[in-house]
Amino acid sequence: MHLLGTTTTWFLLDIAFYSQNLFQKDIFSAIGWIPPAKEMNAIHEVYKIARAQTLIALCSTVPGYWFTVAFIDYMGRFAIQLMGFFFMTVFMFALALPYDHWTKKDNRFGFVAMYALTFFFANFGPNATTFVVPAEIFPARLRSTCHGISAAAGKAGAIVGAFGFLYASQSKDPAKTDPGYPTGIGVRNSLIMLGVINFLGMVFTFLVPESKGKSLEELSGETEEDGVEAIEAAGSRTVPV
Template sequence: MNFDSFDNPKTKRFQRKVTLLSAGGSFLDGYDLTVIAVAMPLFADEWGINAWQKSLVTSAAIFGSFIGAVLLGNLTDRFGRKAMYIVDLLAFVVFAVLTAFSPNVWFLIVFRFLLGLGIGADYPISSTLVAEFAPKKGRGKLSTSLGVMWFVGAVAAYLVGLAVMPLGDYAWRAMLLVGAVFALVVFFFRINLPESPRWLIAHGRTKEALDVVEHVTGERPATIDMSTEPAAERAPLSLLFRGAQRNRTLFVCGFWFCYSTAYYGISMYTPTIIAPFTHGNHTLVILASGVVAVLGLIGSLIGMNIVDIWGRRPLIITSFTGLTVALTVLAAVTNPSLEFLIVLFSIAVLFSNSGGGVLNFVYPTELFPTALRATGSGLATSVSRIGSILGVVAFPNMVAAWGNNAALWVFAAVGLTGTLICVFMAPETKGRGLEEISADAHAPAAAGIGTEQAYA
């Protein structure tokens, strides 16, 4: 079942709408995960917190997103995309408000963890919904736009940080509260979106699926063919690790883990790394870190605009190669200047975000079948969060024990690992329908053999 045959203005308007609202969730993810790095120097001075508490604050939302992606990704496949699509935004609103009014660092850690549950949930939900409504020829661009909006949210965190600096002691609270305002706006616009027809047909609700297609496209198809997809009630989680699907699962989890380890380990501490070179000027720290974030955004825009032209495979291999080279140069230079750090960090995030940072919204939705698409995406998101946690927790401790350069050599090795994973495992899915891609992983099922056997 696909939307390629419904090439009309009504369908395209809806596809843009669902992409924009899903991208709103990605924007919130990027904002909320980045704003804590912007706010850290302010509340750290106010509360006098130690290095261990800083790492807990930084990683709390990532720990939460690890759990949220696993639990709510599975619930999304069980109870529907729409229900969880709205519920996770409520977590953004409620817990973003609570973080802004935290009386001490421990309340902040708890509320950031709870906020992370919603952040983790939104990755598999939003990317799945966009992929299931998108046409196959433009699916890459629509899906990668979610990654682009993540980095728009990251840049917005720096812009908001600069805007509220005149508030003094209340500046960091204002930064966190703005995230709740953004979430409330997205929440109200998401309420009226319909359920995914792919999910409905996978659960035997064919008439409802036809109704949704008619509502979205203005045309009612005679039927919907999902014969190449495993039925929802016959798709246990173990199918992700059987046959050809196993390699797909390992690839998605592997490259995303490497990307997150390197990206979060560096980007979440960019202000901290740069701070000693600015002689205590908080505004200059935010400006310099913001430049790096902007280059990361530019990288994601490049990836979005060439993913359906150049292809997924060459894009992700180039992305990891560029990231690895930049990290290697950073690690090799022992006495860098502020300008050198800004340039090399910018190059690193530009390359990483042009492939790994946007294709993590594409590959999971393309390589997992409908009945397990959100579950598989949630699993991959959770594995990536393990990498994120390692990055944000291990990096400051490695710096303290060995220094910046030794820590950067470790991340260069992670980048190299990601490069090798992509070279040997990355498939090309450009211009192919979701059912066609899914059929490759269980071809015997399409020929009449049961799903369990096909994945054996």
């Protein structure tokens, strides 16, 4: 059950996290924070997108990691991961449900602030803990394997997020889609889907045990005596001739 918890939470997180990162430009264009691509040359477009993404990173993504480092041994891995998924879910639905409200010019900075908070709670949440927990909760003989399986599930989620939402976030109106892309479900519905994915991540977090304040031996059910006995048993074996 623990492996199911670590793989599903990492998979669901990376769907949400990578898709949010990759279609930032579509969201920022939709709310009018940056001009449409057709109104800019390539260099100007790259500059505008990079400036917006850097602002998001400096105000939310990087501080989120600092908060995790500061509080992970006080709050615990489970609490931070559950809190992160919870607030990511809340802010996604808060952006998606009144989406028409946020697309108005006077409200777009509120949209950006709430969107930035989803990145803050991703990093002060599951984007940190999904990597840490699999390295702590499994027995020594299986730790690397289970961590690798969990990480592979995360990369599978990243692929789904990168390619699936790239198409899904396209406008329903064929005239407004990017060149070469079919119509999608639109930004609003994409945000709703991300909210559902984050909620599922919160649910599956209950399959992940708390590892705060426990040694690796306690978490894996192994003891020092078990290790000594294994060494003695190995040493007592004779090499066949």
